[in-house]
Amino acid sequence: MHILDDLNDAQLQVVTTTEGPLLVLAGAGSGKTRSVIARTAYLIEEKHITPWNLLVVTFTNKAARELKDRLSASLNLNVRSLWIGTFHSICTRILRKESEALPYTSNFSIYDDGDQKAVINRIYKDRSIDTKKFPPNKIRNIISRSKNSLIRPEDFFQFNDSNFYSDMVEDIYQRYQSHLLKNNAMDFDDLLMNTAFLLHDNPSRLQHYQQQFRYVMIDEYQDTNYAQFRIINLIAREHQNLCVVGDDDQAIYSWRGADIKNILNFEQDYKNVKTIKLEQNYRSPKVILNLANSLIKNNSQRHSKELWSALKSDEKPLLVRTDNENGEAKFVAKEIKALQRKGADLNQCVVLYRTNAQSRVFENAFTRQNLRYQIIGGVNFYQRKEIKDILAYLRVLINPQDNESFLRIINEPGRGIGKVSQERLIKFAGDANLSLREALFAVDQVSVGTSAFAKMQNFGRQMQKWIELSNEASVFECVSQLVEDLGVIRKFEASDDPQDIARAENLKEFIAAVDEFSESFVEDHEEEPTLQDYLQTVSLQTDLDNYDTESSSIKLMTMHNVKGLEFDHVFIVGLEDGLLPHNRSLELDSALEEERRLLYVGITRTRKTLQLCYAASRRIYNNVTMTMPSRFIRELDEECYERINNSFYEFQAPGGKKTKPPVTMESEKHFHIGQRIRHVTFGDGMILNVDGKGNKAKLTISFDSGELKRIIGSYVSLI
DNA sequence: TTAAGTATGCTTTTT
DNA sequence: GCATACTTAA
Numbered sequence: 204m205h206i207l208d209d210l211n212d213a214q215l216q217v218v219t220t221t222e223g224p225l226l227v228l229a230g231a232g233s234g235k236t237r238s239v240i241a242r243t244a245y246l247i248e249e250k251h252i253t254p255w256n257l258l259v260v261t262f263t264n265k266a267a268r269e270l271k272d273r274l275s276a277s278l279n280l281n282v283r284s285l286w287i288g289t290f291h292s293i294c295t296r297i298l299r300k301e302s303e304a305l306p307y308t309s310n311f312s313i314y315d316d317g318d319q320k321a322v323i324n325r326i327y328k329d330r331s332i333d334t335k336k337f338p339p340n341k342i343r344n345i346i347s348r349s350k351n352s353l354i355r356p357e358d359f360f361q362f363n364d365s366n367f368y369s370d371m372v373e374d375i376y377q378r379y380q381s382h383l384l385k386n387n388a389m390d391f392d393d394l395l396m397n398t399a400f401l402l403h404d405n406p407s408r409l410q411h412y413q414q415q416f417r418y419v420m421i422d423e424y425q426d427t428n429y430a431q432f433r434i435i436n437l438i439a440r441e442h443q444n445l446c447v448v449g450d451d452d453q454a455i456y457s458w459r460g461a462d463i464k465n466i467l468n469f470e471q472d473y474k475n476v477k478t479i480k481l482e483q484n485y486r487s488p489k490v491i492l493n494l495a496n497s498l499i500k501n502n503s504q505r506h507s508k509e510l511w512s513a514l515k516s517d518e519k520p521l522l523v524r525t526d527n528e529n530g531e532a533k534f535v536a537k538e539i540k541a542l543q544r545k546g547a548d549l550n551q552c553v554v555l556y557r558t559n560a561q562s563r564v565f566e567n568a569f570t571r572q573n574l575r576y577q578i579i580g581g582v583n584f585y586q587r588k589e590i591k592d593i594l595a596y597l598r599v600l601i602n603p604q605d606n607e608s609f610l611r612i613i614n615e616p617g618r619g620i621g622k623v624s625q626e627r628l629i630k631f632a633g634d635a636n637l638s639l640r641e642a643l644f645a646v647d648q649v650s651v652g653t654s655a656f657a658k659m660q661n662f663g664r665q666m667q668k669w670i671e672l673s674n675e676a677s678v679f680e681c682v683s684q685l686v687e688d689l690g691v692i693r694k695f696e697a698s699d700d701p702q703d704i705a706r707a708e709n710l711k712e713f714i715a716a717v718d719e720f721s722e723s724f725v726e727d728h729e730e731e732p733t734l735q736d737y738l739q740t741v742s743l744q745t746d747l748d749n750y751d752t753e754s755s756s757i758k759l760m761t762m763h764n765v766k767g768l769e770f771d772h773v774f775i776v777g778l779e780d781g782l783l784p785h786n787r788s789l790e791l792d793s794a795l796e797e798e799r800r801l802l803y804v805g806i807t808r809t810r811k812t813l814q815l816c817y818a819a820s821r822r823i824y825n826n827v828t829m830t831m832p833s834r835f836i837r838e839l840d841e842e843c844y845e846r847i848n849n850s851f852y853e854f855q856a857p858g859g860k861k862t863k864p865p866v867t868m869e870s871e872k873h874f875h876i877g878q879r880i881r882h883v884t885f886g887d888g889m890i891l892n893v894d895g896k897g898n899k900a901k902l903t904i905s906f907d908s909g910e911l912k913r914i915i916g917s918y919v920s921l922i
Numbered sequence: 923t924t925a926a927g928t929a930t931g932c933t934t935t936t937t
Numbered sequence: 938g939c940a941t942a943c944t945t946a947a
Contacts, residue, residue, distance in 0.1 A: 559934085620923095
């Protein structure tokens, strides 16, 4: 049968061992994804299991999407009935369905980081808590970890001693949680925690899902946390048909509560576990795998396994030293240019770094070299202010209780309802026990004053219109009408600030994305999506999920984000002590081991060539710091790589001529028509018109890319 | 009430 | 080196 074609013995076993607990230790590049797809297909085709009886949990939405696409293509089945998704999306689906058993209603909002911070800030203000003594981020972290360990506010002191500090944490946690409940909102961690408690506390609901999910498969099991472990443990307890796939050498999410013991102890957690190891790597050449092995063998906590490859390669990985981060970026740009000349697709080149902040110099270098690139991660598209504002409007439309979102939009764009008036409305709402949206319609002149009242009436009328729109019109119509009514695109386009121009572009892209979403939703589900369907998808979406595999551009991302992907040409940069391993991981051995695994993940993405880079100095914050090469470099087998010293690279033009780096004094900036200039994102161009003087001049520029932009002098440099 | 100007703190990593 | 949060002037 075609599903089983081209599988090796171990993979075949994974596919056909359908009954009972199964642990698959799948090394990097060992055909894990193929096996999971084949196994799912096998269960449906050969074992005649209804798709509805399967539960497949992936690590990213993108992986879920791919799995669905491949299955629906090869098996011709209805994707709607498949329960394939991330823990978060599957939990959301369950929670919306089971809202009757919960204190939330099914239209609950999902709060991200920013919303969390806003709620915490409000609590700090209300209670005048000292942010120095109780750093909000630390508290947020404790709350998150508690939730991932299924410790509710009321359970807090069962696991923590009572003292000055923890008393405060408990108090904030308590308030935070009731604040969210009042807003009918859950944060990411709630999605998991509430699902775990729902199943635990409701035998009939548990039984329902136990019966439904007769076969359960979990990918990237090494990165599951306790809440996730419990959810699966409860569901699979009855039938025991649980297959977990993972690689302890690729566990990189302990800081998010993931517990590597979940995979290390699987054989103790379940009875009669069958274990299969996938040790043949089909991705990387021998020499790269040997390099990776020489690194990872320095870790103490791991399942023993030996990953091997039959692929040969003449090219050894390179270890490259440069003077500083700019030299590093230039070197990578030059190398990629060379690869491009040899016919390589930019799409198959990836730059991997430890922290998102490292991407900037590469952006500059690639722009100068006219290389297309795409950054994955960092600031998520949906986290940008202009987009989040629109999303907040949508949330208020479907969840009237969502005060957090309401406060975000009440004066955005400005409608003259300032802080004072907002406080009055909040007071009014509190006294009348209404949500802010309800209060907007009920408020009277006496409570907020004449002028604010008129403005609120106005806003209320608009709001009423949008509410009706959201009930009647399609998601696309609703969103585009809303954006039109707010007039934000026009506002941004009229601005001189290039950032505002970018915002207008983002909003247009956003509306196009809504359209795209609706189309593919109709394809999958044979019905129009609701606004709620849309918001749910968007809140759980990451940058990785909508990254463009088609467009020919270099990809830049963190080593965390690259998990599960592969590229022909891999550049790992910033291999310095303090960056990789990161400063904050130097103390603890277990943290250090995780950093090592992170590098291991990076190396094992390689299909053809690998280059490891470090810089002798690096600008951190605002000053230049001397760096030490990463301690991990010493662990690499010297037989497996070649060293290159690329010092002074940046002063050396391709022909060997010495050139001076261009220096422009700010005071020298006198712009004139016809002058050549350079812009960080748009590249080089020529000035067509000058309005004003020096840095404040408004320039009309024709860029070499063909784009015509109006830009302020301070954003461009002379060349 | 808002806009412009100033201070600060931030950097691991993400669903 | 940037974005956000806060302060000040109009």
